[in-house]
Structure formats: C-alpha cells, structure tokens
Amino acid sequence: MKNVRLGMPKDRVDTVIDGVFAIVLTLLVLELKVPEGLSLQQLPGHLLELAPKFEVYAAAFTCVAIGWMSHYFFASVIIRTDFTHVALNMLQLLFISLVPFTAALLGSYIDSPVALAFFGLSAAAYALVGTLNWWHCTRGHHLTHHALSDTLVRDLTVALCAYTGGWFLTVALGFVSPRVGLGSAIVVLIVSFMLMLVMQPRIAAAQAEAESAPDFEAEQDALQVA
Amino acid sequence: MKNVRLGMPKDRVDTVIDGVFAIVLTLLVLELKVPEGLSLQQLPGHLLELAPKFEVYAAAFTCVAIGWMSHYFFASVIIRTDFTHVALNMLQLLFISLVPFTAALLGSYIDSPVALAFFGLSAAAYALVGTLNWWHCTRGHHLTHHALSDTLVRDLTVALCAYTGGWFLTVALGFVSPRVGLGSAIVVLIVSFMLMLVMQPRIAAAQAEAESAPDFEAEQDALQVA
Amino acid sequence: MKNVRLGMPKDRVDTVIDGVFAIVLTLLVLELKVPEGLSLQQLPGHLLELAPKFEVYAAAFTCVAIGWMSHYFFASVIIRTDFTHVALNMLQLLFISLVPFTAALLGSYIDSPVALAFFGLSAAAYALVGTLNWWHCTRGHHLTHHALSDTLVRDLTVALCAYTGGWFLTVALGFVSPRVGLGSAIVVLIVSFMLMLVMQPRIAAAQAEAESAPDFEAEQDALQVA
Amino acid sequence: MKNVRLGMPKDRVDTVIDGVFAIVLTLLVLELKVPEGLSLQQLPGHLLELAPKFEVYAAAFTCVAIGWMSHYFFASVIIRTDFTHVALNMLQLLFISLVPFTAALLGSYIDSPVALAFFGLSAAAYALVGTLNWWHCTRGHHLTHHALSDTLVRDLTVALCAYTGGWFLTVALGFVSPRVGLGSAIVVLIVSFMLMLVMQPRIAAAQAEAESAPDFEAEQDALQVA
Numbered sequence: 001m002k003n004v005r006l007g008m009p010k011d012r013v014d015t016v017i018d019g020v021f022a023i024v025l026t027l028l029v030l031e032l033k034v035p036e037g038l039s040l041q042q043l044p045g046h047l048l049e050l051a052p053k054f055e056v057y058a059a060a061f062t063c064v065a066i067g068w069m070s071h072y073f074f075a076s077v078i079i080r081t082d083f084t085h086v087a088l089n090m091l092q093l094l095f096i097s098l099v100p101f102t103a104a105l106l107g108s109y110i111d112s113p114v115a116l117a118f119f120g121l122s123a124a125a126y127a128l129v130g131t132l133n134w135w136h137c138t139r140g141h142h143l144t145h146h147a148l149s150d151t152l153v154r155d156l157t158v159a160l161c162a163y164t165g166g167w168f169l170t171v172a173l174g175f176v177s178p179r180v181g182l183g184s185a186i187v188v189l190i191v192s193f194m195l196m197l198v199m200q201p202r203i204a205a206a207q208a209e210a211e212s213a214p215d216f217e218a219e220q221d222a223l224q225v226a
Numbered sequence: 227m228k229n230v231r232l233g234m235p236k237d238r239v240d241t242v243i244d245g246v247f248a249i250v251l252t253l254l255v256l257e258l259k260v261p262e263g264l265s266l267q268q269l270p271g272h273l274l275e276l277a278p279k280f281e282v283y284a285a286a287f288t289c290v291a292i293g294w295m296s297h298y299f300f301a302s303v304i305i306r307t308d309f310t311h312v313a314l315n316m317l318q319l320l321f322i323s324l325v326p327f328t329a330a331l332l333g334s335y336i337d338s339p340v341a342l343a344f345f346g347l348s349a350a351a352y353a354l355v356g357t358l359n360w361w362h363c364t365r366g367h368h369l370t371h372h373a374l375s376d377t378l379v380r381d382l383t384v385a386l387c388a389y390t391g392g393w394f395l396t397v398a399l400g401f402v403s404p405r406v407g408l409g410s411a412i413v414v415l416i417v418s419f420m421l422m423l424v425m426q427p428r429i430a431a432a433q434a435e436a437e438s439a440p441d442f443e444a445e446q447d448a449l450q451v452a
Numbered sequence: 453m454k455n456v457r458l459g460m461p462k463d464r465v466d467t468v469i470d471g472v473f474a475i476v477l478t479l480l481v482l483e484l485k486v487p488e489g490l491s492l493q494q495l496p497g498h499l500l501e502l503a504p505k506f507e508v509y510a511a512a513f514t515c516v517a518i519g520w521m522s523h524y525f526f527a528s529v530i531i532r533t534d535f536t537h538v539a540l541n542m543l544q545l546l547f548i549s550l551v552p553f554t555a556a557l558l559g560s561y562i563d564s565p566v567a568l569a570f571f572g573l574s575a576a577a578y579a580l581v582g583t584l585n586w587w588h589c590t591r592g593h594h595l596t597h598h599a600l601s602d603t604l605v606r607d608l609t610v611a612l613c614a615y616t617g618g619w620f621l622t623v624a625l626g627f628v629s630p631r632v633g634l635g636s637a638i639v640v641l642i643v644s645f646m647l648m649l650v651m652q653p654r655i656a657a658a659q660a661e662a663e664s665a666p667d668f669e670a671e672q673d674a675l676q677v678a
Numbered sequence: 679m680k681n682v683r684l685g686m687p688k689d690r691v692d693t694v695i696d697g698v699f700a701i702v703l704t705l706l707v708l709e710l711k712v713p714e715g716l717s718l719q720q721l722p723g724h725l726l727e728l729a730p731k732f733e734v735y736a737a738a739f740t741c742v743a744i745g746w747m748s749h750y751f752f753a754s755v756i757i758r759t760d761f762t763h764v765a766l767n768m769l770q771l772l773f774i775s776l777v778p779f780t781a782a783l784l785g786s787y788i789d790s791p792v793a794l795a796f797f798g799l800s801a802a803a804y805a806l807v808g809t810l811n812w813w814h815c816t817r818g819h820h821l822t823h824h825a826l827s828d829t830l831v832r833d834l835t836v837a838l839c840a841y842t843g844g845w846f847l848t849v850a851l852g853f854v855s856p857r858v859g860l861g862s863a864i865v866v867l868i869v870s871f872m873l874m875l876v877m878q879p880r881i882a883a884a885q886a887e888a889e890s891a892p893d894f895e896a897e898q899d900a901l902q903v904a
Contacts, residue, residue: 019700022245083878200309248471291542426535474697652761
C-alpha cells in the first residue's frame, strides 16, 4: 500500500499520450494529396492510381489505432505513476511519433525490406519499451491496484512479449522475402487485435473487482488528488 | 447492472476522439494559402478569387462540427466502454480523419460527382459505423444507464439511420446531377442540425433523471475509477 | 435550479476547445521557415531578415493566447451546457481556426488595410459570437451557478462588448491609415489583457462564494455525471 | 488558506499545456522527409545520409519530453491557478512552440553558434519564465497545498535556477566553440534528467502527506469545482 501512496496521480500522462496518438492518427492523411488541374474526365483515373496510398493510410491508421487501444487497456489497471513510468512512456511516444515517417517510407517502397525494417523496428521498439514499462508497473503491484490478480498480470505480460517478438520476426522475415514480411505484419496486427478482444473483458472484470475491494475508497481518494 | 459493472470507464476514449476532431477542425485551414508577392492593389482581387476556398472551408468545418456535436450528444448517455465500442470508435475516427482530404478534393472539383462521392461516402461510412456503435451500446442498456428510456433510444436510432441514409442518397443524387447532390448535402446538414436541436433537451432530461435514480451513487462510484 | 439540471455536463466542450486553441498556437510556428543552403557567415544576416516574421509570430500567438485566457476565465463560471452553447462555441472555433491564415496574410501584407480587415474581422466575429454566447449562458443564470452576482455578470458583459467594439473600430481605422489600425489592434490587446487582470480575482471570488453556497453539493453531484 | 480559496481550479491550464507539448512532440517528425524516386538499391544509402536528421529528431524530442516531464512534476504540487500563473504559462508555451523551428535550424547548421544560440535561448527563456512562475506559485504557499514543506520548495527552486543557468552557459560556450556548446547542452539535459529522477519521489511523498493532512477534504472539494 505504501508504494501506491508514493506514486503520483497519472491523469496528465494519459492526456499527453492521447494527444500524441490523436495527432499521429490525423497526420497520416497528409500523405494523401489532391491531384491538381485535372478535367472531370481525368479525375476518376487519377484517384484510382491513389489506391496504394489509401491502403497504406488504412494500414498505418490500423497500426496506430491498435497501439492506442492496447495502451488504453493495459494502462487502465495502472492507477499511479512514478519517474520511471513517465520516462518510459515518453520513450514510447518517440517511437509512435515516427510512424508518419515510417508509414510514408513503406508506402513509397513497399517492396523494400529496409523500408519494412524501419516500420517494423519502430513498432518493435515501441512494444519492447511498453513491455518493460508494464513489468515496472506491475512487479509487486508497484503502480497497480493491489487486488489485481497475478494470473492476469502474467497473461498480459505473455501477450506483450509475443507482440514484441512478432515485430522482430516480421523484420527478419522481410529480409528473406518482402512479401512474407508484409504478410507477417498483417498476421501480427490481426493476432494482437484478437488478443485484445479476449483480454479486455478480463481487464474490465479485474477493475470491477478492485472497485468493490474493501480499501477501495481510500485509494480512490488518493487517486482524485490529481 | 452486471453489464454496466463489466464495462470500463470511457474517459480516455472521449479524449482521443475530441483530440482527433480538434485537429481535423484545425487542419482544414491549411487549404487556405496566402497569395505571395502581390502589390497592395492586387491583393483584394486575389483574395476575392479565394472565395470558393472559403466556402469549402466553412462547409467542411460545419460538417466536422456537426459530427462532433452529434458524437458528444449521443455519447453523453453512454457511461461505460468495452472492446467493441472502442474498436468501432477507432473505425469512425478513420473516416473523420479523411475529411481534410475529401474536403480539399471536393473544393478543387466541385462539379465532379466522383469528388462528391468521396466526400459523401466517408460521411456515410462514419454515420453507418456510428449507428452500429449506438446499437451495440444501447441494446439491453449494455453500456448506458439502465434508467435510459426505450423511447429515447428508439428515436435517436431513427435519427441516426435517417442521417446515414441521407448521405448515401446524396452520393446517388450526385451522379444524377452534381448540383442536386450538393443541395442534398446541405439539406442533410440542416436537417441533422435541427434534429440535434430537438433531441438535446430530451437527452439532457434523461441524464438528469438518471442522476436522481436510486442506485445512481453506486454507478457513479464505478464511473470515477477511471 | 431546473435550468441547471436540464443543462448537460460540459467537460468535452472544454476539451475540444482547448485542443483547437493548442493546435492553433502551435501551427503558427510553421510560418517560420529555416533558410536552406547558407554558409555559416551568411546565416546571421538571413535570420535578421526573418525579424518581421518573428514579430507577427509573437503578435498572433499573443492574440490567440489572450483569446484562450478570456475563454478560460469566462467559461469558468459556466457550469453546464446546452445545444445553443455548444453550437455557438463551434462557431467561435471556426473563427479561431482562421487565425493561422489571417496572421500569415497580415504578416505578408502588413501595410494593407484589407489584410488587417481579414485579421480584425475574424477577431471581431469571434468576440461577437462569444458575447452572444455569454448572454445566452448568463440570462436568468441559465447555465451558471445561481449564486453568481448580477453585478459581475454585467461588468463582464460590458468588457466583452468593449472588446468586440474595439476590433470593429480597429478594422475601420485601418482603412483610414494602416499604421493607426495596427496601433489600435495593439491597444485592444493591451486593454483586454488589463481587463482580465482586474476581472480574474472577482471571478475567482465568485467561484469560491458559489462553492460555499448551501445547495452547492447537489449541483456538484449533477456536475460530476460527465 | 484564503489565497488557496481565491485561486481558480487549474485543469484547463494543464489541458492546453499538454496539448501544445503533444503537438510539438509530433510536429518534429515533419523534418524527416521520405526520399522520392529511388531504386531499392539506392534506398539504404540515402537513408544512411538521413542519420544526422534522426539525431536532431531524437535530441529535440528528448528536450521537449524533459520539458514536459519537469512541467508535470513541478505543476503537480500547484493545486490552484490565478491570472499571473496562467499568463506566465502562456508565455512558456510561446517558447516551447518555437522548438520545431529552432530544432530544424540547429539540425541544418549544427556548427553554427548562432543556431545553437537560437535553440539555447528559447530553452533558457522557457526555463526563466518557468522559474518566475514557480516562485509566484510557491511564495507564501500562494497556489500550493499549505502543507508543502519549505525545504522541498527551496530545493526545487535551486534545481530550476541551475537548469536556467545551464542553458545561458550553453549559449555562451557555443560562441567559444560550437562543439563545447553542444556538449554543454547534452550535459544540461542529462543533469536535469537526473535531478528529476531524484526529486520525483520527494514530490510524490509531499503529495501523499498533503493528502492525509486534516483539512485536505475541504481543499479537495474546492478543487473539484472545475
């Protein structure tokens, strides 16, 4: 309980993270440029040529959206913050902020293993720092509610490690064959989406359980000092 | 009541949505470019030529503002979140983030039914996913206060379906005649504005009623865990 | 008290407004371009030539910052929202979002009364809609705490009207002489800054008084439903 | 206690500050441009040439992230706001918003003492205004919890003065030798990071102590009026 007390309220950490994610999600559209000076007859053909740009837009948006969703779900059991938690979150934002660049690079050089490596390594670095951050927050219930079950923590840790490993594997496969690498990236996204679908009700249940724990009121008061 | 308990607090969902809307509202101005290197005599004439760009700016801003207002009013009766609610919200943001592109496209090719179709279809897709999301949240009072009346839910569902249908109709009419399509878009915006004007007091009254419901305190506690 | 109950919590309105202001404040820097390809000897001279751009940056930033501060102080006595309040706030954001364009225009054509008119009229329109909004919120204590004194409301209304009139006067004076118009703009900014300095403690005192009013707890409960 | 009562809730101040920091953190990536029209063989070489741009990106991101972290830690003991606090925060944002320009300038002219002076002076100005703001908030516990210890306030004041002085020293050293100036900037960043690491637990402990102080409930009520 002492640890929880010594942590700080974390509302502003979430605000700045949500802000960066919102901006990255919105900056991706700047890669879609309106073709200028065409006749009405030429327009449909030129828009059709933009199709690959739309695909990259949708894929990058999905990546960042999944990144935000996982941050939201995992962070919802973390109720306080400290220096290390804040610093690691900032490091995660550094890699998320790179996505408009790495997505544009991959969009222009879709067959290049180097471009896929840039995209995959920034995703892997984000995931790796996120895993470290999760480990820091949860060991000894350092920054979580003390009623959070060890089973849930362990399962979420396994999920994070698998996600991180998936991105490193994607980069490696890209150097074997760019197509296989892209396929691996899609598999990583689908699997992580499915994992969140399965995990979210367990996280929500853990929160509800913590809410009804006997010393909840006291911790809640501390939380509201923000 | 069990469902409400198992949902998660939704504050960060609203934060990231408000962030994306705020950025889209502000990015629209980047389409207005200051003419360079003119004499003071030439300036007024060139600014007059920018009039159509200002019209598109005002129209796109109105569209996005109405989108945000409707999200705000509808979401105000949704008090918890779950995986599906979050995922559908992310999908809605994908279509909202496209507006700076589709608005610029329509601004450059105002007579093109294809440009109107891009604008209208992204608005229709946003509305369609929003309708699905609303249906998901309200069925069985899944994520709303249990005191929310079925009549209000039904009326708001009808309004959402009409709004969605209006955008699909607009796209179809645009292929008959671009002018008729643009007129239809304006009618959709005016009608949806009027609908919100009528519905907002009923939503506020429903909230006030829910606030004074006997088990309100308990749900409120759960809500503040965020 | 019935009116207050029927209003809705306004937290998301403030979030989207703060978001738009934050983005406008940050977009202004995009007008400052790094000169490319100079030698180390040439750099200082070229940076010196950028001085007028820095002045416009600082002036536009000050304008927007004063706009945000006044919104913050005035809105702090408004505790609920309704359709009209939200819609007028959206209209205010439309004019605030224009500032990156009108500031860049004025920066490029500092001697043009037309450029000053664009800048001044968007500021005046923002102020005019803000005055209407304030009148809507405060008449009959519609959306404010009922303990808010009529004297304070009246004095703040007078300040808003003076600010709005000041911008219209600035535009008119600009057509007499651009220099006089710019001087008038600076006077408007300094006076409004001084007015806020004088008014803020009275607003804070009114809030503190409202906090200790007997039925405060009940209204507060309503407020937290957000 | 009277002073605390007369201050206003400060939640929106933090929101707009977090918004500006989030946007500045994200705008930095716009300096990284995807090379166009290269063959797959040429791409790795050209990306290697971008290495200095990545270094500037990482350095500028670190600067802004440290700026946000220090704002977050220092502001967490400030529980109310007034006119001066808001106005000085706006002035701090003016200097933070300049970072995308000063970072790009330093990235293009890494050997120029003038470019380092632009970067260093905006950092120094931010730190200087921040120090004034801290002094304003803490003297007589004007806007802090009255249980905040004088020792902690003094130690944090010393840290802020050292940070401010470090940036002025960096600018001066840059004119002696650009390399020495860059080295000094790195030392300032590392030292300030270490200082926050040491100070954060003391700030968190002070907050926890304040939370359990006897009249905490009353102040907390006042705080929640936001």
